[in-house]
Amino acid sequence: MASIDDESSFEDPAEALRLIEREQANLERELTPDPRLMYWPWGLAWLIGSGLLFLRYGPDGRVFVDMPGWLPLLIMSSLMIIAGITTGIVGSRSSRQVSGPSSRQGAMYGFAWSVGFTSFSVVFARLTRAIPDELMGILWGGGMVALVGALYMAGAAIWTDRDMFVLGAWISGVNVVGVLLGPGWHSLLVAIAGGGGLLIAGLVGWWRLR
Template sequence: MDSDDDLPPSDAAAALRLIRHQQAVTATRLEPDARLVYWPWGVAWLIGFGLFFLRFAPDGRVLVRLPDWLPLTALFVLLLAAGAVQAVAGARAYGQVTGDSARRGLWYSCAWGLGSVSVYAALGRVSEHLPHDLAGLLWSATAVGLTGALHMAGGAIWLDRDLFRLGIWISVINLAGAFAGPGWHALVVAVAGGGGILVAGTVARLRQRHRP
């Protein structure tokens, strides 16, 4: 014998509410926790670029005597860890998604990978002819600028206002840091960039939790 919960809705309004509820539940299951998407990158930028500022401060100063290799190594390791965390979270959420959404995600990932490799290959040929401080600024400003542009592209693809706004923010603070010069760029990206990503993740998570 069927229970009351198994019976079909008695009217169209109830049926519509049931459909919307099921859609919301499905969307929640297919969407990764925003904290796992944003926070690892925010922490990586905050710590990684923060170490750059402490070791390679403006005007050739050294605020904290760290090994020369430590800031870049720490940033690289943190970025790899952030990418791994996001990849696992995305795989769990989107593993069963097919069709146009899956194709967009795959092509967008290819844009990240190929775009980064091609840009860094060109930088490697140019930066060796620049002073150390300007070469560092060129690498960091280009990497951050590429990140901002791809964030805006992702926001346009998925009509995600938060992602698009974050891309604008990253682009603006990158421009400000580049004009400020070597040393200052690392500070701006660490505080405003890393902090901005952490805030964006917090806002996105709050919206997820309060979504009807």
């Protein structure tokens, strides 16, 4: 029986190091959630939902597209709830591949997304009748966007992910500026700077992960 020289594969330290780096990269790809699934649902929700809000409730009360006032709010809130649940599921599934504290952190973080947006939706639904129509977008959009920014920064603190923290800070800043500018402008900023930024972040993250 021919003998196999186990040391022949490791005669070149540089090759051994490259092998270790490749395996580490493969493991990271397996354990890291797909950035497209983490960011694109939100990007699409904001681009579509806030875009419709801008067309219905534009700056200074201008109506660019005449549609029922409840329609853009219903679409935006539905898309945000779907995005929140999707993010929670993706985060939870990724955490199942590891054990220990990291697994628990991922599961709790994913659960926080789902519970947070469900809770916000219930609270905002109760306040809808007391809020003027022109401020509905600020209530729903501003509140939900604020929650997303905070959750991204919290996730960045858990996994020491600088890119995620920067994204969360960017989203929070865009939201604050939009709320200060008022109805119409908030929807436009969230749709373009928020939704567009998330779509780009998902694409860049996926490319880096590859």
